[in-house]
């Protein structure tokens with residue numbers, strides 16, 4: 091068990107290292123000079139003023155040293171939790187900007203992932219082998235999973251936001267409110283959260299339901315299911331075992347899907363101007379804010395790695411086969 | 422041994438496939454006496470497993486077309502899978518051909534046993550001692566109950582499934598190829614366990630399906646031979662071995678160099694040709710294409726008749 095996690099941990103550490111390095115390189119290899127464009131936007135009158143400003147910014151952004159030094163500084167700063175200074179929201183530190191956005195993204199993603207996983211699996215399992223439900227869930231599920239996030243989000247925003255006018259379609263809370271701990275504010279948060287959440291939930295839900303339905307049909311045909319039935323075990327028990335065993339690959343599926351899921355969340359936040367990381371990424375690109383972009387990507391990478399690690403642990407806890415495999419015992 | 426335990430009459434079971442019905446059992450009629458161990462032999466695909474499953478649980482593609490099955494003078498509702506549940510486990514049970522994978526891989530064996538028993542309305546506590554006693558009998562330590570199936574070797578799984586299957590003392594046990602996945606010495610042990618279980622009264626009658634005639638020969642009271650979904654011959658073991666009447670049985674037995682040698686590896690070397698397709702079996706005797714004795718009359722179907730006491734044959738030449 092310890093060796094297994096030791097090995098896993100090493101892989102995660104390596105992935106993290108590579109991700110940080112790539113993350114460091116991307117903005118530096120991209121065309122365009124963020125400092126110059128900032129200076130240009132400031133609209134300095136004289137070339138001297140512009141040059142001074144350029145020099146000043148280059149220094150505070152740490153771009154005045156050789157690239158390998160920048161790389162080492164980048165790591166050093168990173169370990170201190172310092173991701174540099176945002177260009178878009180100059181002179182706020184990137185870490186602070188991101189920290190304000192992360193709760194929104196988490197509030198969107200965690201419930202959407204967990205609820206859709208549970209609901210989708212339960213529903214898929216329930217529908218499998220039940221004729222008319224199966225005949226409806228399949229097409230609906232396929233349509234849902236095949237729907238691009240963007241499309242479903244826009245559709246929902248249009249139908250429930252613009253036409254029906256039930257939900258607001260932009261922002262994290264009403265512009266007329268200041269963040270306070272009041273019922274009005276919480277209500278506004280919830281109202282703004284609802285549509286992006288539902289659009290993510292629906293797309294994920296379809297995928298899990300379909301996956302589970304197929305898995306469970308496979309499990310119900312497995313030898314152990316037949317054996318139980320030959321022993322006269324009630325359907326309840328047979329389905330319970332089949333569900334449990336079919337849920338295992340779905341956990342792995344969750345780990346594999348994380349990247350896609352996060353990408354979906356980014357798009358959804360952009361559609362709803364929801365102030366999470368996805369929204370920040372859009373803003374960072376619009377404003378050539380490489381530090382912010384870097385920071386946002388880094389957070390996403392850390393988030394995905396962490397989630398993967400958690401899923402690994404959960405998997406080991408629920409599947410006895412991995413445990414015996416790790417003990418190196420008799421197989 | 423005179424009381425009849427199992428009586429099968431005119432049983433027809435088909436598999437539904439996209440290309441049509443596979444007539445895997447056609448007009449099967451036989452009886453197994455109380456306490457009798459019957460061997461069921463025949464080449465691969467002749468319908469042995471189908472017959473075994475028909476007595477316990479038809480799978481989704483199987484269709485009960487005709488015929489009846491009576492166990493201890495009570496008719497089994499074999500076509501009605503829900504009503505059959507009352508009989509499964511308590512009255513009839515199959516040790517499946519796939520015993521290696523019969524147990525849920527993600528449950529500890531003891532826990533699975535408990536959940537299974539309680540789902541059938543049997544309190545686990547009431548059978549716990551008996552379960553342990555039987556584990557000892559087949560040479561399994563009690564701690565197998567705390568293990569997962571993958572932690573057991575093939576032979577251990579096989580024995581575990583045997584104990585589990587017979588726990589409620591069914592009247593009839595169908596053992597499907599229980600030895601074919603095992604090495605020779607384990608085969609011996611498993612076969613002896615079957616006999617032991619019967620002698621101790623854990624099961625009353627048994628149908629032992631096998632490729633290995635030498636195994637059946639040593640433990641069975643009688644042997645029934647099937648060919649292409651039909652019964653060819655049934656007789657007491659020594660009669661089948663010493664003086665078989667059906668040409669197929671004769672070829673089957675003579676293709677064994679001597680009894681005691683497994684013929685699974687060399688089956689069919691002595692009988693050229695292959696059995697007809699069960700999708701659309703030919704009229705008349707199904708063995709006709711391969712039968713050295715075939716003559717005109719064989720285009721009619723030979724009935725399965727008793728030629729001597731306890732000796733049934735389906736052949737015009739018998």
Ligand SMILES: Nc1ncnc2c1ncn2[C@@H]1O[C@H](COP(=O)(O)OP(=O)(O)OP(=O)(O)O)[C@@H](O)[C@H]1O
Nearest residue numbers: 436438443445464465466467468469470471482699
């Ligand atoms: N699920 C199925 N669908 C269609 N046909 C089937 C199915 N299962 C078995 N059959 C056919 O039914 C016939 C009898 O099969 P069965 O499994 O009873 O043979 P068997 O005598 O047990 O063979 P073996 O010795 O190889 O186990 C075969 O011709 C086979 O092709």
Ligand code: SF4
Nearest residue numbers: 706709712719736737
């Ligand atoms: S009935 Fe005819 S074809 Fe069939 S086994 Fe007898 S002799 Fe051969």
Ligand SMILES: [Mg+2]
Nearest residue numbers: 469470471518
């Ligand atoms: Mg078989």
